[in-house]
Amino acid sequence: MIAADTSKDNDSGNKKQTRHGRRFDRTRAKLLKAGRTVVAEKGLDRATVDDITVRADVGRGTFYYHFNDMGELIGDLMKEVLSELAGQIQDRCQVQPDLVSLLDAMIGAHIEFFSKRWEDFVLFYQGRADLTLVDGYDGIETPFVDYLKVIEGLIDSAISQPIPRPVLRRLACAIAGFISGYYSFAVITSSQEDVDKTFMSLRSAFVASLARFISEALPDTRTERH
Amino acid sequence: MIAADTSKDNDSGNKKQTRHGRRFDRTRAKLLKAGRTVVAEKGLDRATVDDITVRADVGRGTFYYHFNDMGELIGDLMKEVLSELAGQIQDRCQVQPDLVSLLDAMIGAHIEFFSKRWEDFVLFYQGRADLTLVDGYDGIETPFVDYLKVIEGLIDSAISQPIPRPVLRRLACAIAGFISGYYSFAVITSSQEDVDKTFMSLRSAFVASLARFISEALPDTRTERH
DNA sequence: GTCGAAACTGACGATATAGTCGAAAATGAC
């Protein structure tokens, strides 16, 4: 009856390098991969344990050996996808000379990521939709907040003056929301390739406006040399 | 075996004015209202027929007298919400002198709508998320496309030159996506009232990017006098 | 090789939800 660990396994899925450990990791990876596909296809709720174990080609019990329930798998899935996205963002935004370049690189990183990984975009979007519910999954919010923090950190370090936390958060929300929002709507009508191309023209306009917004939000921006 | 009607009832829910008809309409309205609340709380998939009939205080069979299944209720719900939103947009954008005012009014209409109707925003967002799935509900796409068309129509009539359809659709997607995208992210961290206030500061930035994008998209914009 | 531990399995009981259907209640026509 002791609370023990919240999770059945270590988070990163790296067990010590023994045959057992490797097999464990392999199976877990199979389950996560299958989960990604199934969730992207049927959504967070319509995805069942059977769907996943069948696709992963493992027994039903194996699922419960690795995860307490669907909620835990979904949480891990979100953590995976969002940290991969955050990683790519950090990579592409490494050395940007100024704010405008940074914002542009940030949007570019998102587009690059999503356009190559439709499944993950759906996962991202489904997760975000779940956050609007009072009765949603646990373990989804944290990965999203972490992802927002990465965006915030990059912007913060790109401007010389200190910027209020709420403003920073607003910016991160605007960036993340704009990209995924546009993306999700665009797919109703356009082909995948179209989406990426047409996005570009809005991109520069949006970057410019964001930069303006930031400079206006900074108290002593008027003394700043371009 | 004849295809008959796709729906069990007429769409608008107006039966001829007899006691039976009024009772029918009242019950249907109760079900839709209950559906709205339940779906906003638990999401499209976790909402069950029992949830709805219990909340509406009608028997289980009554649900199936009015709707073929949950999918049909959800479709009608979306139709309701989105046409109400579209109506408010059209109302607020009636007489705008120029494009920038129109865009601003359009964003204002969205904010006004969503900020007063959190339930409907959730519905909107859940519906949109469902559209990203291959295996989603039928009857959701059409209302969304209609809503996009309203936005497109307003923009189209606000500019003198003809604008290509795809560009128009892109714009509508950008507007709808940005607003709901930002909104959905903002709620992760901020209180409801905060969200609306902070959105306003980004509003002009977004209007500016849209206006710039449009002027760039129009071929002979350079000859246009401000 | 033997033995214990770790990983996996699939059948099982429990539960929840869907959709049906005959009966009951409300209404309309007369």
Added chain:
DNA sequence: GTCATTTTCGACTATATCGTCAGTTTCGAC
């Protein structure tokens, strides 16, 4: 009032999914 029609009801069956657990296989230590 009677009787037909419309609407509502809730018990019922069928089904799908969950989470468990006793047993099996794979592996590691020796």
